[in-house]
Amino acid sequence: MPLICVCSPKGGVGKTTLAANLTYALARSGSKVLAIDFDMQNALRLHFGVPLSDERGYVAKSAESYDWGQDVLTAGGNIFVLPYGDVSEEQRLTFEHNLATDEHFLARGLGSLLNYPGLVIVADFPPGPSAALKAITPFADMHLVTLLADTASMSLLPHIENQRLTGGELNHNHGHFFVINQSDTRRQISRDVTAFLEERLGEQLLGIIHRDESVCEANASQKSIFDFSPSSAAAFDIEIIARKIVAKLGINVGDGTVHNVSRKSGL
Numbered sequence: 001m002p003l004i005c006v007c008s009p010k011g012g013v014g015k016t017t018l019a020a021n022l023t024y025a026l027a028r029s030g031s032k033v034l035a036i037d038f039d040m041q042n043a044l045r046l047h048f049g050v051p052l053s054d055e056r057g058y059v060a061k062s063a064e065s066y067d068w069g070q071d072v073l074t075a076g077g078n079i080f081v082l083p084y085g086d087v088s089e090e091q092r093l094t095f096e097h098n099l100a101t102d103e104h105f106l107a108r109g110l111g112s113l114l115n116y117p118g119l120v121i122v123a124d125f126p127p128g129p130s131a132a133l134k135a136i137t138p139f140a141d142m143h144l145v146t147l148l149a150d151t152a153s154m155s156l157l158p159h160i161e162n163q164r165l166t167g168g169e170l171n172h173n174h175g176h177f178f179v180i181n182q183s184d185t186r187r188q189i190s191r192d193v194t195a196f197l198e199e200r201l202g203e204q205l206l207g208i209i210h211r212d213e214s215v216c217e218a219n220a221s222q223k224s225i226f227d228f229s230p231s232s233a234a235a236f237d238i239e240i241i242a243r244k245i246v247a248k249l250g251i252n253v254g255d256g257t258v259h260n261v262s263r264k265s266g267l
């Protein structure tokens with residue numbers, strides 16, 4: 001169950017876009033992949049063709065003790081998505097309260113999915129610290145911190161180093177890594193910040209994704225960058241990052257085709 005958490009101290013940096021396209025990239029390499037949304041914006045599902053009007057999700061029901069796997073939707077091929085769902089303020093607060101106060105809450109909800117053989121999980125988070133990020137961190141194999149090639153992202157590095165995202169070490173398994181998104185080689189400031197982050201992060205910098213208009217267009221058409229614009233710079237960059245993740249986590253390419261499909265959870 002390799003579990004990858006896509007997080008950031010900042011909003012609007014491309015976490016959801018990266019989480020979705022990594023899901024597609026890992027699925028293309030043969031794994032069965034589940035994308036889980038922990039952000040109440042509930043936007044991750046839109047990257048997998050789930051209609052805007054579809055309000056289903058696991059959060060509204062998770063006040064009760066139940067298996068979140070029941071709300072997994074199939075997104076074609078070996079891709080699955082667990083949407084946050086459309087929730088009231090009260091439901092959101094209950095969910096966050098449970099995450100923060102019941103140490104077994106997340107393990108109960110995600111248990112069957114975490115133990116599903118060969119399933120790769122990519123989880124998307126809201127910006128900054130969250131009860132979900134803190135609760136899932138002990139189970140995570142890798143944290144991918146997404147930053148922009150701008151000074152605001154740069155100024156948040158100490159925030160990450162001082163453990164402000166979860167109050168502790170980000171990852172005890174394979175460590176935490178960074179992705180610089182929307183790097184723009186035409187702009188001096190973007191080049192300067194990218195060079196600074198390359199130097200500062202060293203091996204922890206897993207990849208750089210170019211600023212690429214086809215990413216926005218792919219998002220608007222609810223397609224992956226690989227389907228929408230396979231020869232784009234961003235598709236190339238994300239593919240490289242996915243390959244590095246496969247290598248670092250020792251994901252068995254081809255795992256996804258081995259297991260039977262269960263009607264109940266869609267897995």
Ligand SMILES: Nc1ncnc2c1ncn2[C@@H]1O[C@H](COP(=O)(O)OP(=O)(O)O)[C@@H](O)[C@H]1O
Nearest residue numbers: 011012013014015016017182210211212215216
């Ligand atoms: N590499 C990129 N090039 C151009 N636009 C991008 C890129 N990555 C993300 N975007 C755009 O940036 C915006 C924010 O992305 P999103 O994934 O919603 O960020 P977050 O989840 O961090 O809030 C979206 O409009 C998305 O289309």
Ligand SMILES: [Mg+2]
Nearest residue numbers: 015016039043
């Ligand atoms: Mg997002």
